[in-house]
Amino acid sequence: MIAVFVHYHELALKGRNRGYFERRLLHHLQTALRHLNIAQAEALPGRILIVFAGHPQRELIQERIQHTFGVANFAFVQDIPVDYTSPDLTPLCKAIEHEVRSLSFETFRITTKRADKRFPLPSIEVNRVVGAYICQQTGKRVSLTDPDMNIVIEIVNRHAYFSLNRLPGPGGLPTGTSGRVACLLSGGIDSPVAAYRMMKRGCRVVFVHFHGRPYLTRASEEKVRDLVEHLTRYQLTSRLYLIPFGETQRQIVLGSPASLRIVLYRRMMMRIAETLATRERCWALVTGESLGQVASQTPENLRVIDEVPHIPVLRPLIGMDKQEIVSEAQRIGSFEISIEPDQDCCTLFVPPHPNTKCQRNEIQAVEQRLNISLLLQECVEKAEVVEYSL
Numbered sequence: 001m002i003a004v005f006v007h008y009h010e011l012a013l014k015g016r017n018r019g020y021f022e023r024r025l026l027h028h029l030q031t032a033l034r035h036l037n038i039a040q041a042e043a044l045p046g047r048i049l050i051v052f053a054g055h056p057q058r059e060l061i062q063e064r065i066q067h068t069f070g071v072a073n074f075a076f077v078q079d080i081p082v083d084y085t086s087p088d089l090t091p092l093c094k095a096i097e098h099e100v101r102s103l104s105f106e107t108f109r110i111t112t113k114r115a116d117k118r119f120p121l122p123s124i125e126v127n128r129v130v131g132a133y134i135c136q137q138t139g140k141r142v143s144l145t146d147p148d149m150n151i152v153i154e155i156v157n158r159h160a161y162f163s164l165n166r167l168p169g170p171g172g173l174p175t176g177t178s179g180r181v182a183c184l185l186s187g188g189i190d191s192p193v194a195a196y197r198m199m200k201r202g203c204r205v206v207f208v209h210f211h212g213r214p215y216l217t218r219a220s221e222e223k224v225r226d227l228v229e230h231l232t233r234y235q236l237t238s239r240l241y242l243i244p245f246g247e248t249q250r251q252i253v254l255g256s257p258a259s260l261r262i263v264l265y266r267r268m269m270m271r272i273a274e275t276l277a278t279r280e281r282c283w284a285l286v287t288g289e290s291l292g293q294v295a296s297q298t299p300e301n302l303r304v305i306d307e308v309p310h311i312p313v314l315r316p317l318i319g320m321d322k323q324e325i326v327s328e329a330q331r332i333g334s335f336e337i338s339i340e341p342d343q344d345c346c347t348l349f350v351p352p353h354p355n356t357k358c359q360r361n362e363i364q365a366v367e368q369r370l371n372i373s374l375l376l377q378e379c380v381e382k383a384e385v386v387e388y389s390l
């Protein structure tokens with residue numbers, strides 16, 4: 001049998017929501033690991049215990065848990081029943097000795113956590129007894145400050161669980177604990193990172209992509225499908241809306257000076273995304289914009305774009321440099337997909353130097369000549385929905 005202890009950051013989950021957060025995390029882990037034959041999954045005080053029947057590959061378990069937000073760290077544990085009335089640490093000492101005997105290390109320490117105070121021996125006493133036994137049997141030395149191996153013993157529910165190595169989780173908050181948001185996902189580098197950041201803070205993300213068909217090829221769409229599949233590892237299921245935007249762009253182009261088009265496109269995207277977001281019960285929109293990066297992301301233009309939606313627009317990358325965004329994209333594995341060549345619909349009929357300071361009245365004058373509500377309705381009606389599940 002393989003067992004895992006999952007730990008979360010106590011601080012992040014403090015207060016009245018704690019039970020709710022724990023249940024969400026437990027449920028997410030059960031779903032993420034459902035193919036690996038779970039025998040037991042339980043929230044113990046301050047940690048989650050998952051026991052697997054049989055012997056699934058550790059790498060698979062590890063990979064799944066490392067994509068579960070809310071996990072601070074986790075460890076494969078072994079479990080020894082302990083008696084609270086007349087505690088005998090010998091079976092625990094022997095089990096640990098058996099486990100470490102073949103491993104190469106020079107120094108170690110024992111770190112005991114008595115989560116269950118009904119266990120009569122203090123943690124320091126357990127450290128001392130087990131430490132002395134391991135020294136005696138293996139000839140290894142104790143180092144409290146810089147050990148090669150930290151052996152953690154956690155006493156919970158009449159069991160002593162021990163582990164040799166803690167693995168880091170991704171941190172953040174469990175999926176869904178911060179509600180739902182709709183992310184405008186281009187095939188570029190930035191927006192997948194923006195989506196990842198909001199997922200990490202507990203949001204379930206619905207994706208919206210605008211493509212230029214029939215005026216452009218399918219390339220951006222294919223990339224977006226790959227990106228959503230990649231990001232679905234964190235939230236287990238995803239929904240992607242593919243919006244045919246080419247015709248709307250053509251209408252905008254017919255009635256507007258080239259310099260204003262990029263902001264007009266963006267405002268239209270916001271309207272469409274907001275309509276879908278409302279339908280999906282999302283409380284906010286998310287974009288990958290970062291201040292001053294391109295013409296549509298100047299303070300003036302962001303302001304004019306922001307006037308359109310009635311729900312908050314979250315821009316988690318607003319204060320980041322391109323290089324910082326690239327590093328994060330590489331770390332989360334979206335970069336490779338994003339740099340494949342494509343044709344983004346935003347480049348359609350846009351001059352090399354768009355206006356960086358669009359005036360609200362100029363934009364409104366153009367929009368008054370367009371049938372905005374009809375364009376909006378058509379895009380929403382023609383949206384294609386793609387479902388993903390891990």
Ligand code: ATP
Binds near residue numbers: 183286346
């Ligand atoms: P990205 O790398 O995310 O494409 P970018 O630096 O290329 O960002 P823009 O292309 O101006 O900047 O896009 C800014 C934001 O607008 C994107 O991060 C995304 O949220 C949204 N966006 C742009 N194009 C599209 C699209 N075709 N479909 C959906 N959202 C888009």
Ligand code: MG
Binds near residue numbers: 186187188189344
């Ligand atoms: Mg882009």
